[in-house]
Amino acid sequence: MWKRRLRRLFPNKSLSRGIVASHLETLYQARNRVAHHEPILGVRLVAVLEAVDFMAQEFGSKGPDGQTVVGKMISSYREALNVEADRVMRHVQKFALPPSD
Numbered sequence: 001m002w003k004r005r006l007r008r009l010f011p012n013k014s015l016s017r018g019i020v021a022s023h024l025e026t027l028y029q030a031r032n033r034v035a036h037h038e039p040i041l042g043v044r045l046v047a048v049l050e051a052v053d054f055m056a057q058e059f060g061s062k063g064p065d066g067q068t069v070v071g072k073m074i075s076s077y078r079e080a081l082n083v084e085a086d087r088v089m090r091h092v093q094k095f096a097l098p099p100s101d
Contacts, residue, residue, distance in 0.1 A: 010058050020058075026051040041092055045085055052078065 010020055030048045033040050040048055056071035056078065063069075 023051040023054045
């Protein structure tokens with residue numbers, strides 16, 4: 001399946017199946033957490049944002065402007081997501097315990 005279909009969806013020849021699978025798994029796990037009303041914070045949030053960026057940059061062919069269709073579709077949402085993620089992380093850090101001596 002990888003050679004026939006996924007190579008068309010991810011035309012960047014330097015990508016391995018493992019890299020694509022890793023990002024897709026991150027998004028799948030995030031979807032499950034959201035569906036079960038579980039938080040996505042800290043390292044998980046960073047991983048999800050990286051996976052979203054990966055999909056926006058690598059899924060499909062790039063147009064003359066260097067962007068994929070997915071990248072164009074989510075660009076305004078991605079910016080809003082960055083702002084909200086920063087706000088949430090600052091809020092959560094207020095409750096972090098100081099390191100013990």
